Amino acid sequence: MGNTQTEAVIHAYDRYVMNTYVRSPVVITKAKGSRVWDVEGREYLDLFPGWGVSGVGYNHPWVLQALRGQSRRIIHVSNNYYQPLQWRAAKKLVDASFDGKVFFTNSGAEAVETAVKLARRWGQGRYEIIAMERSFHGRTLAALSATGQAKHQQGFEPLVPGFVHVPFNDLEAVRRAITPKTCAILVEPIQGEGGVRVASDEFLRGLRELCDTHKLLLLMDEIQTGMGRTGRWFAYQHSGAQPDVLLLAKTLGGGFPIGAVIATRAIADTLTPGTHATTYGGNPMGCACILAVCEAVEAQQLLERVAMLSPSIFQRLAAIRQQVPMIQDIRGRGFMVGIELSQDGRPIVEACRAKGLLINCTQERILRLLPAMTITRAQLDRALSILEQVLQQAEP
Numbered sequence: 242m243g244n245t246q247t248e249a250v251i252h253a254y255d256r257y258v259m260n261t262y263v264r265s266p267v268v269i270t271k272a273k274g275s276r277v278w279d280v281e282g283r284e285y286l287d288l289f290p291g292w293g294v295s296g297v298g299y300n301h302p303w304v305l306q307a308l309r310g311q312s313r314r315i316i317h318v319s320n321n322y323y324q325p326l327q328w329r330a331a332k333k334l335v336d337a338s339f340d341g342k343v344f345f346t347n348s349g350a351e352a353v354e355t356a357v358k359l360a361r362r363w364g365q366g367r368y369e370i371i372a373m374e375r376s377f378h379g380r381t382l383a384a385l386s387a388t389g390q391a392k393h394q395q396g397f398e399p400l401v402p403g404f405v406h407v408p409f410n411d412l413e414a415v416r417r418a419i420t421p422k423t424c425a426i427l428v429e430p431i432q433g434e435g436g437v438r439v440a441s442d443e444f445l446r447g448l449r450e451l452c453d454t455h456k457l458l459l460l461m462d463e464i465q466t467g468m469g470r471t472g473r474w475f476a477y478q479h480s481g482a483q484p485d486v487l488l489l490a491k492t493l494g495g496g497f498p499i500g501a502v503i504a505t506r507a508i509a510d511t512l513t514p515g516t517h518a519t520t521y522g523g524n525p526m527g528c529a530c531i532l533a534v535c536e537a538v539e540a541q542q543l544l545e546r547v548a549m550l551s552p553s554i555f556q557r558l559a560a561i562r563q564q565v566p567m568i569q570d571i572r573g574r575g576f577m578v579g580i581e582l583s584q585d586g587r588p589i590v591e592a593c594r595a596k597g598l599l600i601n602c603t604q605e606r607i608l609r610l611l612p613a614m615t616i617t618r619a620q621l622d623r624a625l626s627i628l629e630q631v632l633q634q635a636e637p
């Protein structure tokens with residue numbers, strides 16, 4: 242056993258937990274808003290809370306209240322009965338997006354699986370889905386096959402057939418990839434794991450047109466971008482290009498594992514009783530959390546907050562870039578920020594952590610910030626000051 246509590250926990254993980262994650266040596270025991278505490282009592286400011294899950298902040302009081310209240314009534318209802326919360330959560334999501342119906346899942350990958358099945362069944366023999374290079378859609382087999390990154394797929398072949406990958410933001414390439422077998426196009430409005438790459442509004446509108454012309458479904462994966470992160474409920478709303486199917490998870494449950502697929506009314510009934518199911522999907526605890534998250538987004542005016550605070554993040558980063566030549570690019574939208582470096586970003590993440598700031602690095606060189614929409618201006622300022630200091634010290 243190790244000398245510190247942290248070492249002891251790491252040692253126990255080595256013995257009992259499958260080693261599938263690259264983990265930082267921090268044992269988290271408590272969190273609130275954008276702050277996290279470890280087992281040694283150290284406090285961190287988290288600009289990447291819960292890998293995008295804690296969009297309304299860790300332990301949002303209304304989410305806690307929803308969990309407490311619902312747990313006193315019933316924590317699970319099987320889907321062959323009705324319950325009062327599932328339709329209310331579905332209605333809330335439909336009201337925030339477009340007229341349609343919702344299928345609830347337990348995770349993002351399961352939402353992707355659902356969308357793939359929906360598209361295939363709707364396609365009636367057409368089964369090909371055009372997805373994007375560098376995309377990320379999850380780790381289950383169809384989601385992995387949809388993912389446009391070979392590094393995640395190696396060793397798991399044969400993949401699920403029927404996925405074609407084209408360069409992101411290249412409408413001509415999408416057009417060329419359409420065949421008589423194509424049933425859908427799958428896109429993230431901002432690629433998250435792929436390096437915070439923003440789809441242009443023209444690209445998304447072009448995809449919409451292609452789908453209309455060729456009778457294809459437009460599937461948008463907003464598992465990372467959805468529920469307010471970009472300053473609108475959903476990132477597609479910046480472009481005016483509405484999807485036929487919208488995929489959600491992460492922020493949706495405020496920390497409770499739940500995902501959702503919203504399909505337009507015209508196609509939602511493609512899935513009929515017996516064609517698709519999941520035991521826990523739409524669990525009342527999860528639905529109560531969705532309602533609490535939506536309530537927080539609305540009553541705390543979090544969309545407006547993101548829209549108001551986001552420009553100051555990008556301005557500050559642009560100023561830091563003047564002093565730090567290793568910054569090659571700054572991109573993103575709202576509270577989804579990528580900082581591309583000319584060198585490995587992982588030592589920067591570690592140096593930030595040593596100074597009490599948690600951030601992420603994706604694709605080796607792209608620092609990623611997904612702050613909670615409830616973060617205070619002072620917390621943001623402090624976080625960016627730490628980042629600035631670390632970047633300046635790391636400059637070769």
Ligand SMILES: Cc1ncc(COP(=O)(O)O)c(C=O)c1O
Nearest residue numbers: 348349350377378379433464465
């Ligand atoms: C865009 C996107 N799609 C799908 C997923 C998979 O979600 P989950 O890990 O909940 O299965 C993720 C997770 O990072 C994601 O960012």
